[in-house]
Amino acid sequence: MQSLIDIQQQLLPDLLIVMKKRYLILRQVMLSDMIGRRTLAASLNLTERVLRAETDFLKGQGLLLIDAAGMRISDAGRRLLEDMEPFYKTMFGLSDLEERIRAHFGLKGVTIVPGDSDTSPYAKRELGRAGSAALRKVMGKDDVVAVTGGSTLAHLANQLMTQTPLKGNWFVPARGGLGESLDYQANTIASTMAKRTGAQYRLLHVPDHLSDEAYMSLMQEPNIREIVEVIRSARIVLHGIGDAMVMARRRRVDESVINAMEAEKALAEAFGYYFDRNGAVVHKMSTAGLRLEDIMETEVVIAIAGGRSKGEAIAAVMRFGHDDMLVTDEAAALEIAAIMDRE
Known part of the structure; x- marks a missing residue:
């Protein structure tokens, strides 16, 4: 072919x-x-x-x-x-691009959909469809799946379906709630995924950004500690990737902290951690949910993010080196490939 x-x-x-x-x-x-x-x-x-x-x-x-x-x-x-469908990626030259990115970052799999999620709502919808297919491929019986928030994950949740109910599976938020649209919060996305697949879910009703004192206090609560233990036991983590400064301001991080992150050249955000161009963590927030050490021990980590504007951020998180699969779009993939060529 x-x-x-x-x-x-x-x-x-x-x-x-x-x-x-x-x-x-x-x-x-x-x-x-x-x-x-x-x-x-x-x-x-x-x-x-x-x-x-x-x-x-x-x-x-x-x-x-x-x-x-x-x-x-x-x-x-x-x-x-x-x-x-079996050969449209070859027709668009995406198969070769998938393999280049996969080999460069040492990933187990890369899926690229045509288009640019920055400018096309249809490309973002297709990104969600591809993400749901990737998740179904790795999800097994009685799995716990932790998910982050964001518009792309919301598209994925709305397209996730299984042929048989996943009665033994659990969907949980990877972190606390983010102060944005309810539709894009991790709690909402986890519950939507569970309802569409016949699985079960647990919610984490705590703020995303906590002071050290608030974090220590909350972790003394038995109910909070119980759900956090479930979250940290997840076999699969599904997460988005954002621009560091955009996400920091959305989370209402203190301006002094934002200035410090800018000085350290924070470029990307994923699961509450901020990364520089080389994939090094330059800032983290106290949160009830997944920690970096949990991500490093998770069996399957899937990143889903697209749009030309996120190319550099995606490359930075891939350099961190703990993602197994990447689902992205053509515009972001071309930007990532251009970055690879400059290295």
């Missing part, structure tokens, strides 16, 4: 360009359920004239349904995308 695509690239390069374009149109329509031509053209960076010609062709092939309300994919179009 690889050789066939190589031959097409050499003899009929225009054919591959057209195939990619039509594949992306069908995939975007499928991800959005129903979409108008103008919105679709903007999301794909195509002119409406070019898009109209392509969608008219796809409609004629019975792959798209178009009416006054907008466009939606037909059953035949959905089946075609499913048939193409």
Whole structure:
């Protein structure tokens, strides 16, 4: 299959360009359920004239349904995308990129989806779908899965499904609550995952950022100590990655601490720890939940993050060296590859 695509690239390069374009149109329509031509053209960076010609062709092939309300994919179009899935990464050159990043950081697996989550909500949704597939692949019977918060993890939670209920499994928040939208908090994401899979869940009703005194006091509470022990026993950790300064301000970290982190060149944040470009921890917060030593002992650690703006942050956390799998998008992966080339 690889050789066939190589031959097409050499003899009929225009054919591959057209195939990619039509594949992306069908995939975007499928991800959005129903979409108008103008919105679709903007999301794909195509002119409406070019898009109209392509969608008219796809409609004629019975792959798209178009009416006054907008466009939606037909059953035949959905089946075609499913048939193409085994080799679409080769078509987009993502398979080689996955292997480059995997080998460079010593990971067990890398999954890259097309697009840029910074600019396309559909790419972020696809990132969540790929993350849920990665989690299902490694999740076993009676596993405890600890999850962090964030919009990408929320997309993953909403797409997580299993064929049979996971009655013996537990989903737990990796840390306390973050002072942002309830939909993006780790407690909400853990409960959503459990409800969608028939699993069980526990919640941790404590602030994300604690003073040392508050931390010591809370850890004396039997109920808090019990759930924290469950969290720290997790076999799988699923986490996002953020920009260090953005996350610090969202957590209302003191300005003096932010200034100190800037001086130490903090670049990335993951599971409450702040990393510099080389993957060294430059700041940590007292929190009831997973500690760095727990992450280092966890059997499976999966990072899911995308968007060109996060490329450097993702690379920094991968250099930390305790992630097993990375799920990201094309824009972030290309940025990571550019960083690798400069090293």
